[in-house]
Amino acid sequence: MTCVRCQGLMVTSRLEDAGGSTEFEPLSGWHCLQCGEVIDSGIEANRKDHREPRRNLARPPGTVPARSSGPKRKERTH
Secondary structure, three states: OEOOOOOOEEEEEEEOOOOOOOOOOOEEEEEEOOOOOEEOHHHHHHHHHOOOOOOOOOOOOOOOOOOOOOOOOOOOOO
16 A cells, blocks of 8 residues: 555554553554554544645735726826
8 A cells, every 4th residue: 555645655554542541452554664654444534524625715925916897996186
C-alpha cells in the first residue's frame, strides 16, 4: 500500500492504545515507514465521512475588483 501523505511504503502493523489501557484489544492497521502516518479502520471511516472545506472565495490581497456593469455614479464637482 502507498501512503497518501508521502507516497512511501505502508506496512501492516499491530497498533496498541497509546494510553496503555488493558481494556482494549490491539488493532491492526497500516504504518508508513517513511513519514510515520498511521491508518486503522476508525481513521479510514472518519476520513470517508469528512467533507472537504469550502474554498476560500476571498480575493487575494492587492487585487482590484472587476468593474460592474451596473448604474454609474455621478462624479461630484466642488
